[in-house]
Amino acid sequence: MITISAPLLEGNEIKAIGDVLKSGRPTQGPIVEEFEEAFALFIGTEYAIAVNSGTAALHVALLAAGIGEGDEVITTPFSFIATGNAILLCGARPVFVDIDENTFNINPHIIEQKITPRTRALLVVHLFGQPCEMDKITQICQRHRLILIEDACQAHGAEYQDKKTGSFGIGCFSFYPTKNMTTGEGGMITTDDKELADKARMIRNRGQKERYFHEILGYNYRMADIAAALGICQLKKLPEFNRKKIEHAEFLIREISHIEGLMPPFVAPDVKHVFHQFTIRVTEDFGISRDELKEKLKKREVMTEIYYPLPLHKQPLYQKLGYDDNLPLSEKAAQEVLSLPVHPGLEQEDLKVIVRALANV
Numbered sequence: 253m254i255t256i257s258a259p260l261l262e263g264n265e266i267k268a269i270g271d272v273l274k275s276g277r278p279t280q281g282p283i284v285e286e287f288e289e290a291f292a293l294f295i296g297t298e299y300a301i302a303v304n305s306g307t308a309a310l311h312v313a314l315l316a317a318g319i320g321e322g323d324e325v326i327t328t329p330f331s332f333i334a335t336g337n338a339i340l341l342c343g344a345r346p347v348f349v350d351i352d353e354n355t356f357n358i359n360p361h362i363i364e365q366k367i368t369p370r371t372r373a374l375l376v377v378h379l380f381g382q383p384c385e386m387d388k389i390t391q392i393c394q395r396h397r398l399i400l401i402e403d404a405c406q407a408h409g410a411e412y413q414d415k416k417t418g419s420f421g422i423g424c425f426s427f428y429p430t431k432n433m434t435t436g437e438g439g440m441i442t443t444d445d446k447e448l449a450d451k452a453r454m455i456r457n458r459g460q461k462e463r464y465f466h467e468i469l470g471y472n473y474r475m476a477d478i479a480a481a482l483g484i485c486q487l488k489k490l491p492e493f494n495r496k497k498i499e500h501a502e503f504l505i506r507e508i509s510h511i512e513g514l515m516p517p518f519v520a521p522d523v524k525h526v527f528h529q530f531t532i533r534v535t536e537d538f539g540i541s542r543d544e545l546k547e548k549l550k551k552r553e554v555m556t557e558i559y560y561p562l563p564l565h566k567q568p569l570y571q572k573l574g575y576d577d578n579l580p581l582s583e584k585a586a587q588e589v590l591s592l593p594v595h596p597g598l599e600q601e602d603l604k605v606i607v608r609a610l611a612n613v
């Protein structure tokens with residue numbers, strides 16, 4: 253069976269976690285600090301603040317940026333649910349802008365139509381590991397004085413014009429096991445803003461700077477040293493993981509481009525796409541439906557996944573909140589997308605099995 257993802261955890265990870273256990277201090281401590289410093293250095297920001305999930309990273313980033321009741325945050329409807337929910341958790345309102353057909357990312361050309369006097373921030377998602385059009389995005393933020401937040405939960409090590417995602421605005425990362433690197437569960441916020449970093453650290457730890465003196469409302473979103481030990485090992489391997497994924501993706505693009513009705517992923521010029529997911533479109537020309545293709549591949553031992561079958565504005569939660577947007581390109585993508593395995597654990601033979609399965613179907 254060829255799975256859609258498979259974290260590689262059995263190297264020096266085991267010893268690193270063992271060392272933390274032997275220290276008798278498994279909670280947030282010096283190893284988290286070491287991981288934060290290494291991650292900030294890798295992304296190219298002054299600060300990195302570790303938390304216990306990508307959702308927590310988004311929530312803390314928005315709160316530290318001062319987003320709250322009555323504010324609007326512009327974002328994409330074609331993402332994982334956490335992107336929209338982090339905005340709702342702050343009491344603010346997500347405002348959805350449709351995607352670019354090629355990249356699956358928010359379409360910068362139609363963002364300004366949705367800006368109102370209540371708009372405070374722009375939360376972009378580098379979906380599947382492909383950076384958004386950051387030149388246009390940063391210009392819009394400057395022009396309208398909006399806070400820029402990047403959901404880089406799928407884009408560790410991705411680059412736009414040689415600059416890493418997560419270093420343009422406030423970066424948010426996830427270390428869930430399906431992501432480009434893992435800490436089991438975990439997340440990270442990246443920023444150059446010292447005040448914001450300080451505030452994020454307080455929110456992460458129950459609103460306190462000094463133990464048992466609570467200045468603001470906070471949470472327990474701390475990362476444990478056990479997780480950070482795993483993160484330090486994984487971060488060292490991330491460039492190699494990404495290199496392999498890119499190599500696998502390039503192979504699949506070459507091999508499936510000629511198949512009628514399958515559209516391989518588009519890679520924008522000027523970007524380093526790290527292929528958190530290798531997402532194709534199955535169009536009408538293919539002959540059978542996307543869902544039928546998924547079933548047929550499964551019978552041939554190739555697991556695939558649909559990221560995502562329902563855009564955020566169509567989710568029951570958002571319907572109940574009264575969302576009735578018409579966002580045709582996101583809705584169409586949800587019907588057509590299929591993600592194929594490209595994870596770093598695959599061998600050349602696995603890739604050939606995938607190609608053969610697609611060709612034979």
Ligand SMILES: *Cc1c(COP(=O)(O)O)cnc(C)c1O
Nearest residue numbers: 305306307332334335405426428
């Ligand atoms: C995974 C993911 C998140 C949330 O991360 P968790 O660590 O699972 O909380 C948020 N946004 C996107 C785009 C993601 O892929």
